[in-house]
Amino acid sequence: MRALIKHHAGTELQYTERPKPVPGPRDVLIRVRKVGICGTDRHIWEWDHWAANRIPVGIITGHEFVGIIEQVGSAVTRYKPGLRVSAEGHISPGVGYNARTGNGHIAKDMVILGVDRDGCFADYVCVPEENVWPVHPSIPDKVAAVLDPIGNAVHTVMTAGVSAKTVLITGVGIIGLMAVTVARAAGASRIFVTDVDPRRLALAKKLGAVAAYHAVNDKGWIKDVKEATRGDGPDVLLEMSGSPSGIKDGFTALRFGGTAAMLGTPAKPLESFDFASHVIFKGATVHGINGRRMFETWYQMEDLLLSGRLELDDIITHELAFEDFRKGFEAMIRGDGIKVVLNLG
Numbered sequence: 001m002r003a004l005i006k007h008h009a010g011t012e013l014q015y016t017e018r019p020k021p022v023p024g025p026r027d028v029l030i031r032v033r034k035v036g037i038c039g040t041d042r043h044i045w046e047w048d049h050w051a052a053n054r055i056p057v058g059i060i061t062g063h064e065f066v067g068i069i070e071q072v073g074s075a076v077t078r079y080k081p082g083l084r085v086s087a088e089g090h091i092s093p094g095v096g097y098n099a100r101t102g103n104g105h106i107a108k109d110m111v112i113l114g115v116d117r118d119g120c121f122a123d124y125v126c127v128p129e130e131n132v133w134p135v136h137p138s139i140p141d142k143v144a145a146v147l148d149p150i151g152n153a154v155h156t157v158m159t160a161g162v163s164a165k166t167v168l169i170t171g172v173g174i175i176g177l178m179a180v181t182v183a184r185a186a187g188a189s190r191i192f193v194t195d196v197d198p199r200r201l202a203l204a205k206k207l208g209a210v211a212a213y214h215a216v217n218d219k220g221w222i223k224d225v226k227e228a229t230r231g232d233g234p235d236v237l238l239e240m241s242g243s244p245s246g247i248k249d250g251f252t253a254l255r256f257g258g259t260a261a262m263l264g265t266p267a268k269p270l271e272s273f274d275f276a277s278h279v280i281f282k283g284a285t286v287h288g289i290n291g292r293r294m295f296e297t298w299y300q301m302e303d304l305l306l307s308g309r310l311e312l313d314d315i316i317t318h319e320l321a322f323e324d325f326r327k328g329f330e331a332m333i334r335g336d337g338i339k340v341v342l343n344l345g
């Protein structure tokens, strides 16, 4: 089968041939139709510090996909060949405290598809039966291919709780833009956003943000957001930049007693963070967001998609043939590509 692998401890991925995987007794073998390129895959492509320390050389990359079940293992009871599915890419060990108490998304010894074991940038992928998500017939393939990051946005928005609240999203990249449309659908009263890329700011406004600020060039934007929110600041912060200044600005703007949901992941430990004023004296509630709740987030996401209220078309900027993966990564690195989907046919 065709596969995109991390062929060496350096940049890029290699297009190659690999044997078709054989499903274990409790695995499902899926013929992949479409995949999404994630920011994580870009880190693996660029071979940054995180990737160099985490990714085993030789692995098939990718974790966002939709496909058709081709074959099921001997012990699989729930699914049959022919079903259109996606899958949760975080594979919980099923044992240990969090896995057994409804918090599988933060289970110890989690294994991630396309990060710790062979992923979906290939004609076939194997996943455990527990991770399979049958896709509702009304959800098109191109959306089903990117349920993973939509799920990140849904998990963040639903954890913070945005109904009838003012929301600030710092960083409207792939997931931040998805969070704009999710927060709107979930009843946010007004959404303010920041980024450092004017194209993303413009798209966030199109998706329903009432104001979009350049985090660096629009001096005084925090004052403007506070003035627009009775002088208090927004009720909710969704931090989606992972940038130290995005995090600091977000907490500076957040109102006293507000709630912050933190998804953006700093590349290294923050050098400084004013915990006393940003969290303690502010009386802020801070949630760390990891992945998607299994599978509460997936049900919420399906219902939000079926409501027809999510606008995702403009966020999926590129649909390319699998062979043109290089163009996809280059578009993301240049910034004109937001969510890139590859078709395997």
Ligand SMILES: NC(=O)c1ccc[n+]([C@@H]2O[C@H](COP(=O)([O-])OP(=O)(O)OC[C@H]3O[C@@H](n4cnc5c(N)ncnc54)[C@H](O)[C@@H]3O)[C@@H](O)[C@H]2O)c1
Pocket: 038, 039, 040, 152, 170, 171, 172, 173, 174, 175, 176, 194, 195, 196, 197, 200, 215, 240, 241, 242, 243, 245, 246, 262, 263, 264, 265, 266, 289, 290, 291, 292
């Ligand atoms: N916690 C999780 O489970 C999880 C899952 C996926 C991604 N992530 C992290 O979430 C973040 C967002 O992911 P993504 O795929 O949308 O990445 P992305 O690169 O598409 O988005 C990040 C955005 O932040 C913007 N930005 C940079 N500096 C900024 C600043 N100072 N102020 C405001 N915006 C700024 C960038 O221009 C970009 O548009 C990343 O840090 C990623 O590593 C976390």
Ligand SMILES: [Zn+2]
Pocket: 038, 039, 040, 063, 064, 148, 149
């Ligand atoms: Zn992803």
